[in-house]
Amino acid sequence: MSASSRPIQPGIVGWLTHLVSSALNLPGAYRRELERRRGRTLAMTILAVFAMAYPVLNRLYFQPFSRNVFPLPFPEDAVVTFMMIFGIMAIGLNIVAGFAGLLDLGYVAFYAFGAYTAAFLASPHFGSVSVVLFSNTIQGFPGIHFPFWMLVPLAMITAATFGVLLGAPTLRLRGDYLAIVTLGFGEIVPVVFKNLAAVNFDFGPIHLVNANLTGGNLGINPIDAPHFFGIKFGSSSGIAAVYLGMILLVGAILTARNLERSRMGRAWIAIREDEVAAEMMGINTVRTKLLAFGLGASFAGVAGVFQASYQGLTTSDFFTFATSILVLIMVILGGIGNIWGVLVGALVLVFVDKTFLPWLGLRFTEISPDLPNPSQFNFLIFGVLLVAMMRFRPEGFIPSRQRAAELHHAPPGQAIGAAATMGDAAIAGEEAVEELAAEQEAIATADEAAEVIDIEGPPGDAPGRAGT
Amino acid sequence: MALLEIRDIHTYYGAIHALRGVTMSVEEGEIVTLIGSNGAGKSTTLRTISGLLRPRQGEIHLRGKRIDGLRPHEIVELGVCQSPEGRRVFARMTVHENLEMGAFSRREKVPTADYDRVYDLFPRLRERTAQRAGTLSGGEQQMLAIGRALMSAPKVLLLDEPSMGLAPILVEQIFTIIKTINESGTTVLLVEQNALMALGIANRGYILQSGEIVLTDTAAVLAGNEAVQRAYLGGD
Numbered sequence: 001m002s003a004s005s006r007p008i009q010p011g012i013v014g015w016l017t018h019l020v021s022s023a024l025n026l027p028g029a030y031r032r033e034l035e036r037r038r039g040r041t042l043a044m045t046i047l048a049v050f051a052m053a054y055p056v057l058n059r060l061y062f063q064p065f066s067r068n069v070f071p072l073p074f075p076e077d078a079v080v081t082f083m084m085i086f087g088i089m090a091i092g093l094n095i096v097a098g099f100a101g102l103l104d105l106g107y108v109a110f111y112a113f114g115a116y117t118a119a120f121l122a123s124p125h126f127g128s129v130s131v132v133l134f135s136n137t138i139q140g141f142p143g144i145h146f147p148f149w150m151l152v153p154l155a156m157i158t159a160a161t162f163g164v165l166l167g168a169p170t171l172r173l174r175g176d177y178l179a180i181v182t183l184g185f186g187e188i189v190p191v192v193f194k195n196l197a198a199v200n201f202d203f204g205p206i207h208l209v210n211a212n213l214t215g216g217n218l219g220i221n222p223i224d225a226p227h228f229f230g231i232k233f234g235s236s237s238g239i240a241a242v243y244l245g246m247i248l249l250v251g252a253i254l255t256a257r258n259l260e261r262s263r264m265g266r267a268w269i270a271i272r273e274d275e276v277a278a279e280m281m282g283i284n285t286v287r288t289k290l291l292a293f294g295l296g297a298s299f300a301g302v303a304g305v306f307q308a309s310y311q312g313l314t315t316s317d318f319f320t321f322a323t324s325i326l327v328l329i330m331v332i333l334g335g336i337g338n339i340w341g342v343l344v345g346a347l348v349l350v351f352v353d354k355t356f357l358p359w360l361g362l363r364f365t366e367i368s369p370d371l372p373n374p375s376q377f378n379f380l381i382f383g384v385l386l387v388a389m390m391r392f393r394p395e396g397f398i399p400s401r402q403r404a405a406e407l408h409h410a411p412p413g414q415a416i417g418a419a420a421t422m423g424d425a426a427i428a429g430e431e432a433v434e435e436l437a438a439e440q441e442a443i444a445t446a447d448e449a450a451e452v453i454d455i456e457g458p459p460g461d462a463p464g465r466a467g468t
Numbered sequence: 469m470a471l472l473e474i475r476d477i478h479t480y481y482g483a484i485h486a487l488r489g490v491t492m493s494v495e496e497g498e499i500v501t502l503i504g505s506n507g508a509g510k511s512t513t514l515r516t517i518s519g520l521l522r523p524r525q526g527e528i529h530l531r532g533k534r535i536d537g538l539r540p541h542e543i544v545e546l547g548v549c550q551s552p553e554g555r556r557v558f559a560r561m562t563v564h565e566n567l568e569m570g571a572f573s574r575r576e577k578v579p580t581a582d583y584d585r586v587y588d589l590f591p592r593l594r595e596r597t598a599q600r601a602g603t604l605s606g607g608e609q610q611m612l613a614i615g616r617a618l619m620s621a622p623k624v625l626l627l628d629e630p631s632m633g634l635a636p637i638l639v640e641q642i643f644t645i646i647k648t649i650n651e652s653g654t655t656v657l658l659v660e661q662n663a664l665m666a667l668g669i670a671n672r673g674y675i676l677q678s679g680e681i682v683l684t685d686t687a688a689v690l691a692g693n694e695a696v697q698r699a700y701l702g703g704d
Contacts, residue, residue: 263572266565266568266569266572267572269558269561270558270561270569270572273558273559273560273561274556274558274559276520276552276556277552277556277557277558278569279520279540279541280518280520280540280544280549280550280552280556280617281544281549281569281570281572281573281616281620282540282541282544282545282549282572282573282620283541283572283573284539284541285541401560
């Protein structure tokens with residue numbers, strides 16, 4: 001185990017120490033990585049630099065090229081921004097479904113909570129009051145106007161709170177039941193937002209007469225665009241918004257990576273492997289699962305705030321079951337349990353959905369206007385992709401070490417070392433040499449073979465065992 | 469005061485009355501074994517002590533502190549840790565990561581000496597620290613399960629059928645190690661079907677039948693008892 005994957009000590013001090021030490025170690029760690037896996041590190045560096053330069057390159061070269069020379073599917077600023085939004089969501093859902101192994105089919109609800117947090121707290125919607133806080137909005141302007149940097153933590157708290165509220169009664173359920181309850185939750189939340197348009201309520205000090213809380217079908221707009229240092233980061237500001245999205249996404253990646261390595265992250269993985277054994281090791285399983293739910297939800301909260309602030313509007317139509325499924329497909333295609341995998345899944349799927357299929361549609365109409373438009377079949381295409389993936393590479397594009405082992409090999413407790421080690425080695429690449437050595441060792445030991453036979457035989461056969 | 473005292477516990481699985489008033493005690497430094505046939509309620513007793521099951525009636529005390537009704541993780545933190553039946557190692561974690569999970573309940577930084585202690589007890593595990601636990605042989609997994617439970621630095625180590633499914637030579641090895649663990653100061657409550665081996669290393673024993681303790685005595689006396697021999701030792 002390398003030094004970088006050392007567990008983080010619990011508590012705020014532990015996290016701060018970890019943050020400082022990782023920052024200080026960064027140049028050294030990079031140099032070590034460069035020595036150890038030169039090709040891979042260089043490729044990643046080039047990829048990262050390209051990703052950061054993409055919005056600029058796109059504007060200066062790619063889009064003009066696509067327009068004037070030859071049409072190629074280069075994603076536009078809006079698409080790249082949505083890549084970032086869905087990247088954050090996929091990373092969040094990966095905490096719930098990938099790390100802790102809890103199937104959440106209503107993840108979109110938390111995205112909605114995030115978006116409506118922005119809609120309530122940064123728009124002229126509640127026009128009868130005027131609360132302008134650290135915002136560039138003129139004092140006295142109707143409505144509540146909080147700045148973006150305050151909305152993000154507020155949305156995280158809101159989404160996490162609802163995550164915990166949903167989780168508390170339901171996380172005792174297992175597997176399918178949890179999936180059904182979360183599915184229902186994901187359906188209910190947007191409907192509630194849709195229907196709180198004419199509320200009559202009279203209880204105690206609260207008197208609501210025909211109150212329009214959520215804008216109903218029309219939703220809420222305009223929502224203030226994010227605003228820092230005199231620059232707006234809304235949909236009309238193109239590149240700036242993309243970079244804000246990138247910053248949020250990098251924050252999400254770092255948070256998720258640190259969570260994975262923390263005490264909590266290890267507890268999640270233990271619970272996913274064997275909940276009873278985890279409980280026996282002293283893991284508070286209820287609390288740990290609740291935290292996975294709450295923390296996962298807070299990522300969707302951030303995505304929601306950014307989406308609403310970026311687009312300047314939100315309606316309940318954005319938050320359909322299809323969105324929950326889309327994020328889940330990103331996680332599964334990319335490689336459930338692996339942060340980089342699910343990120344790739346999100347980027348690819350948004351690209352295919354919003355850039356590639358429309359581009360393909362245009363090419364089709366150039367050939368003949370009667371040809372079908374592939375954008376209309378996006379979910380069909382994703383479905384086929386998913387089925388194909390499950391057939392040929394169920395662990396996803398970039399699998400997590402543990403998930404790959406789970407999907408390809410025998411259930412735990414069976415001593416079939418050779419096959420398991422070999423399969424993983426093929427995936428792990430660099431680890432292959434060590435792994436194979438271990439595997440050969442395993443085969444070489446003769447008495448182990450004897451044990452394998454023993455396990456599979458009926459338990460009563462072992463000599464020395466008293467009558468049962 | 470007994471280290472672990474169980475008073476008249478009744479545990480149910482739904483409507484099934486699995487434990488019908490089990491009373492037993494484990495003194496500091498002892499190895500106590502709980503013997504019984506399949507379905508007698510041995511594992512149920514351990515699961516009740518660990519807090520995975522709640523007794524409907526009765527009390528469990530650890531050094532005089534009542535622990536029944538506490539959550540499993542609280543019981544582990546108080547110093548009762550179980551190596552479960554069927555081993556249940558974390559198959560996709562490495563051997564070392566499994567041991568780290570075993571130390572999960574300890575909030576302080578776990579000294580390397582504690583890992584060394586386990587690796588000294590089970591040198592086979594030291595050779596395989598970076599190997600995935602699922603790829604270990606059955607015997608090694610059992611060693612890992614015991615070592616993992618030891619990492620929580622328990623006052624009482626609960627062992628559920630450590631000999632299950634192992635070759636006789638390995639069973640012998642495991643029991644020798646249990647004895648060593650006990651000699652270094654850990655109290656052991658050992659549940660076994662392999663009565664002969666269990667009584668061989670234990671100080672005292674309890675015989676469990678259909679959810680009730682039917683007999684208790686020192687291990688030597690139990691091993692010599694005719695009824696016990698007939699029922700559990702395969703003697704005639």
